[in-house]
Amino acid sequence: MKFSINRSKFIEQLNNVQLAISSRSTIPILSGIKLVAQNNQLILTGSDADISVEASIEVNEESQLEIEKTGSIVVMPARMLMDIVKKLPDEKVIIELKESTQVSIDSKTSSFVINGIEADQYPHLPEIDANKKIELPAQLFKQVVRQTVIAVSKHESRPILTGVEFSIETNKLTAVATDSHRLSKRTITLEESYPNSLDFVIPGKSLTELNRIISDDIETLDLYVTDSQVLFALPQINFYSRLLEGNYPNTDQLIPSESNTKVILNADLFEAAVDRASLLSHAGKNNVIKLIIANDQMEVFGDYPGVGQIEEDIPFKSIEGDVIEISFNPDYMKQALNAFGPVEVGIELVGALRPFIIKPSDGSLDFVQLITPIRTPE
Numbered sequence: 001m002k003f004s005i006n007r008s009k010f011i012e013q014l015n016n017v018q019l020a021i022s023s024r025s026t027i028p029i030l031s032g033i034k035l036v037a038q039n040n041q042l043i044l045t046g047s048d049a050d051i052s053v054e055a056s057i058e059v060n061e062e063s064q065l066e067i068e069k070t071g072s073i074v075v076m077p078a079r080m081l082m083d084i085v086k087k088l089p090d091e092k093v094i095i096e097l098k099e100s101t102q103v104s105i106d107s108k109t110s111s112f113v114i115n116g117i118e119a120d121q122y123p124h125l126p127e128i129d130a131n132k133k134i135e136l137p138a139q140l141f142k143q144v145v146r147q148t149v150i151a152v153s154k155h156e157s158r159p160i161l162t163g164v165e166f167s168i169e170t171n172k173l174t175a176v177a178t179d180s181h182r183l184s185k186r187t188i189t190l191e192e193s194y195p196n197s198l199d200f201v202i203p204g205k206s207l208t209e210l211n212r213i214i215s216d217d218i219e220t221l222d223l224y225v226t227d228s229q230v231l232f233a234l235p236q237i238n239f240y241s242r243l244l245e246g247n248y249p250n251t252d253q254l255i256p257s258e259s260n261t262k263v264i265l266n267a268d269l270f271e272a273a274v275d276r277a278s279l280l281s282h283a284g285k286n287n288v289i290k291l292i293i294a295n296d297q298m299e300v301f302g303d304y305p306g307v308g309q310i311e312e313d314i315p316f317k318s319i320e321g322d323v324i325e326i327s328f329n330p331d332y333m334k335q336a337l338n339a340f341g342p343v344e345v346g347i348e349l350v351g352a353l354r355p356f357i358i359k360p361s362d363g364s365l366d367f368v369q370l371i372t373p374i375r376t377p378e
Contacts, residue, residue: 001037001071001097005057006064007085007107010093013055014082016237017046019209020053021078027123032076034122035095037067045122046078051206052125052240053213064092072119073097081105084112126229126240134168134194134223138234141221142214144175144186145207147339147367152204153179163201165248168194176251177204182332183251183355183370184339200225201248206241213237255357255370259348261293261321264361267345269315271337277302277310278330288374289330293349294323317344317361326352327376336369 017033025031025048034045042057042065059065075081085093090108098104101116145164153161164177171193176185210232214221222233225243232239277289277300284304292299298314326349336358337345344361358369 001035001073002069002095003037003042003065003067004092004094005042005066006062007088007091007093009057009063009065011082011085013044013057013236014078014085016055016213017044017053018078018082019212020046020048020051022048023079025049029074029076029117029121030123031078032074032117033078033081034072034074034119036072036119037070039067039070041065042067045125047123047125047240049123050203050242051209053209054125054238054240056236058236069096071097073101073103073116074119074122075103075114075116080114084114125238126226126231128224128226128229128231130224132224134190134198134225135192136173136190136221136223137188138214138218138221139216140188142211144173144188145211147186148175148177148184149204149207149211150335150339151177151179151182151184151369155179160201160244160246160248162205163203163244163248164207165199165201165251168198170194170197176248178249178251178254178370181329181372182336183254183368184336185251185255185368185370187366198225199248200230201244201246202230202241203244210239210241213239254355255365255368256348256350256355259321259350259356261324261349262319263293263298263316263347263349264318264344265298265314265316265347266342267337267340267358268342270345271334273300273312273314274330274333274337276312278334280304280308280310281330283307286374286376287329287331288327288376290325290327290376292325293319294325321349324349324352326356327374328371329374332371336371339369340367 036043040059044055046053057063088107094106096104103116105112148164164175167174171190174187224231230241281287281289284307289302298316300312302310345358346361347358349356355370355372
C-alpha cells in the first residue's frame with residue numbers, strides 16, 4: 001500500500017473517524033484506524049464496538065489523492081497517527097506500508113515509521129439492507145438531536161434511558177428522551193411517507209458524535225435501521241451505531257393535558273435570569289431555585305444559607321390562572337429553554353408538585369420539554 005494525499009483533507013476525515021475511537025477500548029485493535037487504499041479512493045474506519053465511522057476520500061483535484069499501490073493496514077494508535085499528520089511540515093503526505101506491518105509517514109523533510117496490524121483482524125462493519133432507506137433533512141434532524149439528547153440519563157441503572165427513542169409513523173418522526181426527572185419530545189414532518197412504522201432507541205453518546213459530523217453544508221442524510229444497528233449515510237461518511245435493547249417507557253402519559261397556570265414569555269430572557277440565580281444555587285447545599293407566580297407578577301427566588309439570596313422579577317407577555325410556587329433544578333430549566341432559542345414559549349403548570357411543560361407559545365405539541373419539580377421544606 002502506498003498513497004499520497006493533501007494533509008488538510010486527510011486530517012478532516014481523520015477527525016471524523018476518530019470520534020468513534022475510545023482510548024479505553026478493551027479490544028486493542030480498536031485503538032487504531034483502518035486504512036484501505038483502493039483504485040479510486042481511500043477508506044478510513046474507526047470503531048469502539050458501539051459506534052463505527054467509515055469515511056472515504058475520492059481521487060480528485062481537491063484531495064490530491066494518488067494511489068500508487070493498493071492495500072490495507074490498521075495504524076495504531078489512532079491518536080499517534082493524527083498527531084504526526086497534524087505536525088508535518090508540508091501539505092503533501094505520503095503513507096506507505098513497508099515490510100511486515102510497519103507504516104512510513106513522510107512529508108518534505110520529515111519521516112516517521114510506526115507499527116500497524118494486519119487489516120483482516122479488524123472487526124467487520126454491520127451489514128445493512130440498502131433497500132430500506134429513510135431520507136432525513138440533515139439540519140432539521142441535527143436540531144432534533146440537540147433538543148432531545150439533553151434529557152437522556154447519565155446513569156446506567158436503566159440503560160434504555162441513556163438513549164433517545166425514535167418513532168416513525170407514515171410521514172412523522174418523533175424523538176423523545178427522559179431521565180425520569182425531565183423529558184424532551186420533538187416531532188417533525190418528513191417529505192415522504194413510509195408504510196412500515198419503526199421504533200428504535202439510539203444511545204445519546206452516538207447521537208452527540210453524529211451531530212459533530214453533520215456539517216452545515218449537508219442537506220440530507222439517509223437512515224437505515226436493523227434489529228440491532230442503525231446506519232446514517234452522509235456524503236463520504238457512514239456512521240454506524242448499535243441500538244439499545246429493551247422497551248422504552250410510555251412517555252405520552254407523563255405529559256399533562258391540562259394546566260392551572262399559564263405564562264408566555266421570552267425564552268432567552270428567562271434563561272438568563274435562571275442562569276444568574278444558578279450562580280448562588282450551585283454554591284448552596286441544594287441546587288434548587290423557586291418560581292413564584294402571583295398577583296400578575298413572576299419572579300425567581302432563592303435563599304441559600306451561608307451563601308446569599310437571589311430575587312429577580314421576570315418579564316412576561318401574559319399570565320393566566322392560579323397562584324403557584326414551584327421549585328426546580330435550574331440546570332434542567334436552562335437546557336430546556338436553550339433548546340428553544342430566542343423565541344416566545346409557553347410554560348404550563350398544574351401544581352407545586354406536578355411536572356410542568358414548556359412548549360411553543362402557539363400551543364403546538366411538536367416540541368415539548370417537561371420538568372419534574374423538587375419538593376422543598378416549607
